[in-house]
Amino acid sequence: MDEHTIFVVDDSRVSRMMVKSIINNNFPDREVVEAENGDEALEKSASSVRPVFIIDYNMPGMNGIELAGKIKQRSQDACITMLTANIQDSVKNEADKLGVRFIKKPINEEKINSIIVLSSIP
Amino acid sequence: MNAIEVSDLQHDYVTEVINISIGKAASTMSELINDSIKMSVPRIELLPANEAIESFVSKEPRKLSGVCQKFNGCLDGEAFLLFPEENSLSIIKMMLGNSVPVNSMAELEQEALCEIGNIIINSVLGSIADLFHERIDSELPLYISSEYNELIYNTNPEDNIIMMIQVEFILESQSIKGYVSMIVNINSFSEFLKALDKHIDSF
Numbered sequence: 581m582d583e584h585t586i587f588v589v590d591d592s593r594v595s596r597m598m599v600k601s602i603i604n605n606n607f608p609d610r611e612v613v614e615a616e617n618g619d620e621a622l623e624k625s626a627s628s629v630r631p632v633f634i635i636d637y638n639m640p641g642m643n644g645i646e647l648a649g650k651i652k653q654r655s656q657d658a659c660i661t662m663l664t665a666n667i668q669d670s671v672k673n674e675a676d677k678l679g680v681r682f683i684k685k686p687i688n689e690e691k692i693n694s695i696i697v698l699s700s701i702p
Numbered sequence: 703m704n705a706i707e708v709s710d711l712q713h714d715y716v717t718e719v720i721n722i723s724i725g726k727a728a729s730t731m732s733e734l735i736n737d738s739i740k741m742s743v744p745r746i747e748l749l750p751a752n753e754a755i756e757s758f759v760s761k762e763p764r765k766l767s768g769v770c771q772k773f774n775g776c777l778d779g780e781a782f783l784l785f786p787e788e789n790s791l792s793i794i795k796m797m798l799g800n801s802v803p804v805n806s807m808a809e810l811e812q813e814a815l816c817e818i819g820n821i822i823i824n825s826v827l828g829s830i831a832d833l834f835h836e837r838i839d840s841e842l843p844l845y846i847s848s849e850y851n852e853l854i855y856n857t858n859p860e861d862n863i864i865m866m867i868q869v870e871f872i873l874e875s876q877s878i879k880g881y882v883s884m885i886v887n888i889n890s891f892s893e894f895l896k897a898l899d900k901h902i903d904s905f
Contacts, residue, residue, distance in 0.1 A: 591842065594814045598798070638820070640842060665824040670837045685821050686734040686797075 584699065585611045585628050589621040589647065590636040590663075595687060599634060599663070602692040610696065618647035622654075630657065632699040634692075635680075637664035637671060645674045652678055659699040663687065708748060712895055715902060720744045723829035724869050724882065730825045734818060735796040735873065742870040755851045758868065762881065764788070766850060769819025769843045773827055776836035776897060778890035780857055781827065782883040783819040787847060789878045790815060796873070812845040819843045826882065834897055857885045 588599045596614045603612050615621035617639050625631045633651060637644035644662050651658045661681040664671070675682040681698075683691050708716075721744055728741045749757065768784035785793055794807055794814040807814075820843045831838040846853065867884045886894075 592813060592817045592820070594798070594810055594817045597810075638824075638840065638842060665821040666828060666840070667824065668828040668831050668837060669835075670831070684730075686730065688733070 584630055584632055585613055585625075586632045586634065586696070586699075587613050587615060587621055587625050587628070588634050589615045589618065589639070589644075590634075591616050591639045592636070595636065595685075598687045599692055602687070602689050603696060606689070606693055607696050618642035618644075618650070621647060622650060625651075630659070631655075632696070633658060633660045634663050634695060635660060637662055637666040645671065645678065645680075648675070648678050648680045661695045661699075663691070663695070708895065711902065712898055713746070715898055717744065717746050719830055719833050720746055720826075720867055722833065723826045724867075726829050727822050727825040727882070728871060731822055731871065734821060735793065736799070737796060737876070738874040740872045740874060744867055744869045746867050751854050755854050758850045758881075758883070762786070762850070762879070765847070766853075766881075767815060767845075767847045768880075769816055769823065770846050770853070771819060771823045771840050771843045773823075773838050773840040774890075775838035776831060776834055777827075777838055777886060777894050779884055779886035781823045781840075781885075782846070782853060782881070783822050784850075784853075784881045784883065785815075786879065789876075792876055792878060793818065793873070793880075796876070816843040816845055822882065826884075834901055836897070853883075854885070 586603060588596050590596050600612045600614065603610060613624055615624055618641055635644040635647055644664060648660050648662065651660060661683055662675050663683045663685060665685045667684050672682045683695065724741060724744050728739050732739045764786040766784040767787040767790040768782060770780055770782050772780050791808065791811060794811055797814060797818060798807065823843070824840060827838045827840060867882065869882045871880050872878065
């Protein structure tokens with residue numbers, strides 16, 4: 581896996597397709613790997629150098645905050661954005677504490693582009 | 703049916719809370735499908751199951767497709783986002799645009815509806831939670847295809863007060879109607895009213 585592989589973690593296949601489609605169209609040189617839950621995301625990203633994560637909150641098994649915590653334990657400088665329908669202040673506060681960006685669904689090109697551009701800044 | 707007394711002030715405040723929540727959900731829905739949305743004033747009623755069904759079906763007798771999502775926290779219950787079954791594919795096309803091949807749309811219909819429901823229902827629940835500085839957690843959304851009476855009877859209505867929050871929204875370009883409905887557990891609604899009173903008293 582190259583540096584800056586983008587991991588899209590969402591139990592919704594439709595969401596993953598939309599995010600991947602936008603990235604493939606606007607950043608064709610970036611590799612996108614999909615995962616439908618936290619365990620799969622951790623496994624697939626284990627050997628990735630400086631991975632970028634776009635994570636949903638509400639998933640079967642561990643939720644997005646729990647996943648972000650495990651990722652941060654493994655790699656403090658992992659770039660994580662929570663892209664979620666769960667917009668409550670309580671969830672946003674948990675994301676802030678972990679140093680995770682928080683973006684509200686619905687998915688659109690502008691939001692995905694901003695995530696990728698910001699993740700490229702060292 | 704129910705032993706819960708709701709004062710005029712409590713009813714007014716709940717209506718206002720729901721108004722704000724639905725307003726935010728409308729904005730989200732508009733962004734989701736790239737269309738203008740007209741929303742009705744939310745109607746909030748406490749009803750026994752059979753009256754709730756009659757009230758809804760008299761206006762919308764068609765079979766419905768949509769999403770059910772259970773929630774718990776400062777309020778426990780189930781929320782529904784519903785569309786007439788014949789319109790659900792149009793909604794999905796509006797949402798997905800060109801990001802998914804046309805020949806994949808039907809296959810993805812249920813998942814796409816779940817995603818729409820997840821976003822809209824969480825918008826409503828999140829607004830309610832934030833207004834009270836509380837938390838509401840939701841389970842994963844489930845696709846449903848049913849008539850309204852079946853949906854209500856599947857929620858064990860004898861344990862629940864039917865807090866019917868009915869909002870009708872219309873997607874302007876296609877004249878499609880949709881509905882948000884919430885069924886709330888009777889004990890949790892009682893606790894919710896107490897929290898509401900504290901909130902009102904704090905002003």
